[in-house]
Amino acid sequence: MEGVSTFLAMGGYAAYVWPAYGVAAIILIAFAIDSWRRVRVAAADLRRMEASNTATKSGPAMRSRSAAPKPTQAATPATGSSDEFAGS
Amino acid sequence: MHRFANPGRFLRLADRLQPWLVTATMIAFAAGLYYALFHSPADYQQGETVRIMYIHVPAAWMALFAYCTIALASACALIWRHPLADVAAEAASPLGAGFTLIALVSGSLWGKPMWGTFWVWDARLTSFLLLFFLYLGHIALGQAFDDRQRGRRAAAILALVGAINVPIIKFSVDWWNTLHQPASIMRMGGPAIDPSMLVPLLLMAVAFQLFFFAALIARMKAELLSARLRTAMFNRLRAGTAGSAG
Numbered sequence: 001m002e003g004v005s006t007f008l009a010m011g012g013y014a015a016y017v018w019p020a021y022g023v024a025a026i027i028l029i030a031f032a033i034d035s036w037r038r039v040r041v042a043a044a045d046l047r048r049m050e051a052s053n054t055a056t057k058s059g060p061a062m063r064s065r066s067a068a069p070k071p072t073q074a075a076t077p078a079t080g081s082s083d084e085f086a087g088s
Numbered sequence: 089m090h091r092f093a094n095p096g097r098f099l100r101l102a103d104r105l106q107p108w109l110v111t112a113t114m115i116a117f118a119a120g121l122y123y124a125l126f127h128s129p130a131d132y133q134q135g136e137t138v139r140i141m142y143i144h145v146p147a148a149w150m151a152l153f154a155y156c157t158i159a160l161a162s163a164c165a166l167i168w169r170h171p172l173a174d175v176a177a178e179a180a181s182p183l184g185a186g187f188t189l190i191a192l193v194s195g196s197l198w199g200k201p202m203w204g205t206f207w208v209w210d211a212r213l214t215s216f217l218l219l220f221f222l223y224l225g226h227i228a229l230g231q232a233f234d235d236r237q238r239g240r241r242a243a244a245i246l247a248l249v250g251a252i253n254v255p256i257i258k259f260s261v262d263w264w265n266t267l268h269q270p271a272s273i274m275r276m277g278g279p280a281i282d283p284s285m286l287v288p289l290l291l292m293a294v295a296f297q298l299f300f301f302a303a304l305i306a307r308m309k310a311e312l313l314s315a316r317l318r319t320a321m322f323n324r325l326r327a328g329t330a331g332s333a334g
Contacts, residue, residue, distance in 0.1 A: 007125075011136035016201050020140045020194040024147065027186045028299060035303045038310035046317045053324070 095312045098172055102305045109302040116295035123288035131285075140198040142288050145273075146296040147190035151219060152254055154184030154300060158226065159251040162244035172308070174240040175315075177247060178230055179307035183300055185223035192220060203267050211260035212268040215253060222250040 010017040124142035131138035158177045165173035195213070196206045207213065226243050233239035261270045272280045279286055 010139070011130060013135060013137045013201055016137055016197045017139050020143050020197045023193045024143045024190045027190055031183060031186055031303050032299075035306035035310070039306050039313070042310040042313035042317065046313050046320075049317055049320050053320070 095171060095315075099309060099312060102309050106302065106305060109298060109305065113295060113298040113302050116291060116298055120288060120291035120295045123291055128284050128288045134202055137198055137201050138285065140194050141285070142292045144191055144194040144198055145289060146293040147187045147194060148216070149293060150296045150300055151184055151188040151191050151216075152257065153297070154180050154187055155219065155222070155247075155251070155254055157304075158184065158247045159254075162247040165240065165244050166248070174237075174244070175308050175311050176304070177226075177244060178240065179304050179311060180300075181223055181226045181230070181243075183303055183307075185220065185227065187296070187300075188216065188220040188223060192216060199267070208267055210266040210268065211264035212257065212266050215257045215260050218253055219257060222246070222253060226250070 008014060008018075120142065124139055128139070128142075130136045157180050161173040161177040161180070164170040165177065195216075199208075200206045226246055229246055230239050230243035233242065260266065261268050273286075273289070281289070
């Protein structure tokens, strides 16, 4: 128990050592959570978009799309990605 | 490098790499913190405040490393129009700002007991504060245009112009009088620091580095997925209007 309080006292410099570690921990953890959340949100949005795309495939929107000049270029990565993100 | 120019390939590589990076980051932080807080001795002059070094120095190194990454990526983006370079620069910027803030705050908390002041306007501290503002400017400029590509180009130019600050920071302690101590690790003649303090310092440096790569890859992945979504929505919109017109 005494060992713990000596450790926490940091030789009288607790007011400087612990805030330094605390600020670093807060910033790094915030970045970790934010980065992880961004991936999750983006992947979920994309999945929802792809799901609604396949739902309307037989609709008139799809027919007109195939008539449009160059939509296949972007449509290819969108469809090819579905298995890529299944694991994430 | 151009093997990874394809965003799809980058995403596959990122997915395979990410679990290992995250695990390695956690192990490095656990080992680094154990050595930094428990295993390493107090300094004979600075006492326990020397433990702030294990946060301060890796954060400062990473602040500079992240900026060099941005400058390099910006050059690739401007010269070769590498499709991932802009994304990398944009993703690295907030992380670099975070590292700079950690270095500034921890340095301030170290300066108060050792120098008797939180802050002095000397070359090292001032140039490091400038680095923080460069990061903020880079983030803001990248988002300041409705046309994302224009914003990214402007940000890339700012990053390259601001790169002049990196050698100024590095050599500020040699060129001008300062309270800040000179380099003790990356100097001629090897590190001037005892192994008992060098080990936790290097472990924490590795941990910060791994953290940077893990977070950078995650943020790049999120941006690439969002770009894919934007393209898909744009195409659907265009297909929709074409359908109603015909």
